[in-house]
Amino acid sequence: MFGSLQFAGQEHVDSWYAASAGPFKARASLTESLAADVCVVGAGYTGLSAALELAERGYRVVVLEGARVGWGASGRNGGQVLSDLACGMDLVRDELGQQAASEVWNMTREAVDLVGQRCAKHHIDADLVWGYFHAALKDRQLREQAAWQEDAARHYGYDRFELIGKDRLPEMVNSERYVGGLYEPDAGHIHPLKYALGLARAAEAAGVRIFEHSAVTEIVPGATVRVKVGKLEVRAESVVLAGNTYLGKLVPELDKKIMPVGTYIIATEPLGEGRARSLIPKNLAVCDANFVLDYFRFTRDTRLLFGGRVSYTGMTPVGLRETMRRSMLKVFPSLENVKIEYDWGGFVDITMNRAPHFGRVKPNIFFAQGFSGHGVALTGLAGKLMAEAIHGEAERFDLFAKLSHHSFPGGSFLRTPALVMATSYYRLRDYL
Numbered sequence: 001m002f003g004s005l006q007f008a009g010q011e012h013v014d015s016w017y018a019a020s021a022g023p024f025k026a027r028a029s030l031t032e033s034l035a036a037d038v039c040v041v042g043a044g045y046t047g048l049s050a051a052l053e054l055a056e057r058g059y060r061v062v063v064l065e066g067a068r069v070g071w072g073a074s075g076r077n078g079g080q081v082l083s084d085l086a087c088g089m090d091l092v093r094d095e096l097g098q099q100a101a102s103e104v105w106n107m108t109r110e111a112v113d114l115v116g117q118r119c120a121k122h123h124i125d126a127d128l129v130w131g132y133f134h135a136a137l138k139d140r141q142l143r144e145q146a147a148w149q150e151d152a153a154r155h156y157g158y159d160r161f162e163l164i165g166k167d168r169l170p171e172m173v174n175s176e177r178y179v180g181g182l183y184e185p186d187a188g189h190i191h192p193l194k195y196a197l198g199l200a201r202a203a204e205a206a207g208v209r210i211f212e213h214s215a216v217t218e219i220v221p222g223a224t225v226r227v228k229v230g231k232l233e234v235r236a237e238s239v240v241l242a243g244n245t246y247l248g249k250l251v252p253e254l255d256k257k258i259m260p261v262g263t264y265i266i267a268t269e270p271l272g273e274g275r276a277r278s279l280i281p282k283n284l285a286v287c288d289a290n291f292v293l294d295y296f297r298f299t300r301d302t303r304l305l306f307g308g309r310v311s312y313t314g315m316t317p318v319g320l321r322e323t324m325r326r327s328m329l330k331v332f333p334s335l336e337n338v339k340i341e342y343d344w345g346g347f348v349d350i351t352m353n354r355a356p357h358f359g360r361v362k363p364n365i366f367f368a369q370g371f372s373g374h375g376v377a378l379t380g381l382a383g384k385l386m387a388e389a390i391h392g393e394a395e396r397f398d399l400f401a402k403l404s405h406h407s408f409p410g411g412s413f414l415r416t417p418a419l420v421m422a423t424s425y426y427r428l429r430d431y432l
Helices: 016-020 045-056 089-096 098-121 139-156 166-172 192-205 244-250 273-279 320-331 375-390 395-401 411-430
Strands: 034-041 061-064 129-136 162-164 180-189 209-211 218-220 225-229 232-241 258-268 285-288 295-298 304-311 340-351 357-362 365-369
Touching: 016 192, 016 340, 034 045, 034 225, 045 061, 045 192, 045 232, 045 375, 061 232, 089 098, 089 139, 098 139, 098 180, 098 192, 098 375, 098 395, 129 139, 139 162, 139 180, 162 166, 166 180, 180 285, 192 209, 232 375, 244 258, 244 340, 244 365, 258 320, 304 320, 320 340, 357 375, 357 395, 365 375, 375 395
Parallel strands: 034 061, 034 232, 061 209, 129 285, 232 365
Antiparallel strands: 129 180, 162 180, 218 225, 225 232, 258 304, 258 340, 285 295, 295 304, 357 365
């Protein structure tokens, strides 16, 4: 048996995403025990993607969500639609070999394409914009980006990266903070909450039943898995665990493989089209090359979203809005008098090696977690791969499952200080 899922928190009222996503559809809680082919735990990108793929294959699917659709990282993140993995492809190549690494790379590209395909197929108006810039703050980082550009072309057949020097930097981001960077036309940005709500509508149109405010309290394995919500239960032949860090102690062996990290975003008042394009002419998503990084982009209504502050304690940092504002002004000093109208945060789940963690806790209980900041696109692929595996086509899912993962040292109480100590090395490297 697996234990109780502790689900607490707040609605999206503090975020610009909630303010701009349109009306929320209220969904009922589970009020009676049900039978299904597949029960999905969690109504974020991973769970909704799995549910949609399974329903399109003819499965009866029930989704149980402890709060509301997109309540967690899927409705709070920076909105970057990225290929690659947070750990980088070298880790995959070193562990699994070049052929497997090439397959994984191609799947990360598929993950990005899948976002665009789903928006088009299901008429999801999620403000999708293509174009991404990896900004280098120092020459060392620019050299590393040049090496990755060459490696991507040589080993993965991807030749779409464009290295940008200081002379062309204003074409990408008009800031003196950077020395250049790597332009990626096939990545981009999206309104994450609109995308999550759109996936939910698409899943329901395909026959999926989604229950909100229905936190799972216990999972009883077996040929038929019993997924309990208090005294009620959903009985299913297969289960998809898609709660990431919000699963908590529900499945202890998964909890110790990931670490919840708070990340935060501010949003300015609207700047107007002319001013916005003077700062980021191509309307790209921008992220710097530091380990503890800043990322930013413009919204459809020309607000600058600026994110990147992290917390390992689970507590919102004191003076968050002003701290984030100071970071923003290092990039764009001309925004000194611009008003900050929103600030919000949420948790991402990271693994020890920053590689995604896919696998099974029982033969018919699948999971995907540990996206480590690359989840907007990769979660959609994860849902698709779990659906394939449940349908009997597990080769692609099992390739990701071969990546090894270690538990965070020290258990729940000591893994936070252990992570802070390990991260301090990379923080210092950011200054070199």
